[in-house]
Amino acid sequence: xxxxxxxxxxxxxxxxxxxxxxxxxxxxxxxxxxxxxxxxxxxxxxxxxxxxxxxxxxxxxxxxxxxxxxxxxxxxxxxxxxxxxxxxxxxxxxxxxxxxxxxxxxxxxxxxxxxxxxxxxxxxxxxxxxxxxxxxxxxxxxxxxxxxxxxxxxxxxxxxxxx
Amino acid sequence: xxxxxxxxxxxxxxxxxxxxxxxxxxxxxxxxxxxxxxxxxxxxxxxxxxxxxxxxxxxxxxxxxxxxxxxxxxxxxxxxxxxxxxxxxxxxxxxxxxxxxxxxxxxxxxxxxxxxxxxxxxxxxxxxxxxxxx
Numbered sequence: 001x002x003x004x005x006x007x008x009x010x011x012x013x014x015x016x017x018x019x020x021x022x023x024x025x026x027x028x029x030x031x032x033x034x035x036x037x038x039x040x041x042x043x044x045x046x047x048x049x050x051x052x053x054x055x056x057x058x059x060x061x062x063x064x065x066x067x068x069x070x071x072x073x074x075x076x077x078x079x080x081x082x083x084x085x086x087x088x089x090x091x092x093x094x095x096x097x098x099x100x101x102x103x104x105x106x107x108x109x110x111x112x113x114x115x116x117x118x119x120x121x122x123x124x125x126x127x128x129x130x131x132x133x134x135x136x137x138x139x140x141x142x143x144x145x146x147x148x149x150x151x152x153x154x155x156x157x158x159x160x161x162x163x
Numbered sequence: 164x165x166x167x168x169x170x171x172x173x174x175x176x177x178x179x180x181x182x183x184x185x186x187x188x189x190x191x192x193x194x195x196x197x198x199x200x201x202x203x204x205x206x207x208x209x210x211x212x213x214x215x216x217x218x219x220x221x222x223x224x225x226x227x228x229x230x231x232x233x234x235x236x237x238x239x240x241x242x243x244x245x246x247x248x249x250x251x252x253x254x255x256x257x258x259x260x261x262x263x264x265x266x267x268x269x270x271x272x273x274x275x276x277x278x279x280x281x282x283x284x285x286x287x288x289x290x291x292x293x294x295x296x297x
Contacts, residue, residue, distance in 0.1 A: 049169075084169065091172055096291050102272070103290040105281040112269055120176060120261070124254075127173050131250045134240065143243040150241040157170040157240075 046088065049159040053081045056152035063148040064141065072140040073149075076133045080156065083133070087126045091161045094119040174232060174257040175264070191219045194287075201283045211278050214271060221267050228260050 043051060056077055064070040097115055101107045134153070141149060189197075195215055203211060236253050239245045276284060 087169075087173065099288075099291040103285070103288045105276065105284040109269065109273065112272075116176070116265055120258075123173065123176050124258070127254060130173065131247070131254070134250075135247055138243060138245075141243070146243040153240060154237060157173075159169050161169045161172045 045160045046085070049084060049088070049156065050081070052152065052156045052159060053077060053084075056080075056149065056156060059149055059152050063145050069140045073137055076136040076140070079133045080130065083126055083129055084156070084159075087123070088161050090119070090122050090126075094122075170236065171229060171233065174236065174254075175229060175261045191215055191222065194218075197287055198279075201279070201286060203279065203283065207278055211275070214274050214278060218268075218271050218275075221264070221271060225260070225264050232257055232260065 057074060060070055060073045060077065064073060094115070101111055101115060137149070137153075138146065195212075198208075198211055198215075232253070239249050239253060279287065
């Protein structure tokens with residue numbers, strides 16, 4: 001009887017210790033996640049974009065078990081990365097040119113229009129290619145798989161463009 | 164809001180920054196303070212204030228349109244069933260907003276330019292530190 005009581009007490013103590021350990025582990029994980037998030041937000045935009053793209057690739061590996069479709073997605077994500085890095089460079093150049101032109105007191109309207117039109121053509125071409133890549137990702141996923149990937153695409157598109 | 168970020172620049176270009184691009188990232192209030200330092204003539208200052216108010220109103224209008232466009236675009240991207248035509252509609256809408264905003268902001272840029280002397284303009288909008296390659 002006494003032995004059973006002692007065994008129960010040991011079990012309860014073990015359960016409490018395990019519970020405490022689980023709570024502690026959850027706190028540690030939460031803390032590490034916060035630290036990781038904080039350091040990610042401190043990354044320069046180019047590194048931030050690459051980190052978000054990498055997270056999307058990891059999510060594909062985790063959520064899409066069908067190898068041919070996973071390969072299609074990875075190829076589309078590679079294309080996304082190339083397009084966005086290239087757009088970042090084009091945007092930075094455009095911004096400097098725009099501010100340089102604006103600083104000139106004798107700048108003409110035609111000069112502004114020419115600069116804006118050239119950048120718009122480049123931006124619209126990039127946007128068209130990105131929509132195509134997005135639709136390729138949609139075609140390579142099921143609705144449920146996309147639910148797990150869409151938040152990563154949103155995060156990629158939330159990075160500031162000044163690389 | 165997200166539209167100030169990459170998605171916004173892809174859709175709206177420079178006007179996505181939420182305000183007039185010629186402020187170089189600054190706000191209307193910062194611009195007003197900088198203009199105070201230039202000590203323009205009183206009658207000119209009234210004209211300038213009117214222009215600044217128009218710039219502010221244009222910025223607010225753009226912010227509102229941008230916000231609605233962002234919401235619709237993100238919903239289209241997240242939905243697995245969005246047809247390709249929907250993205251074309253959103254792109255056309257973005258281009259129309261962009262064309263209008265660029266025209267209005269350029270008009271206001273040239274109005275402000277006419278209200279300041281050459282030297283005041285140079286002090287207010289110095290060239291960026293890095294010159295672009297030709």
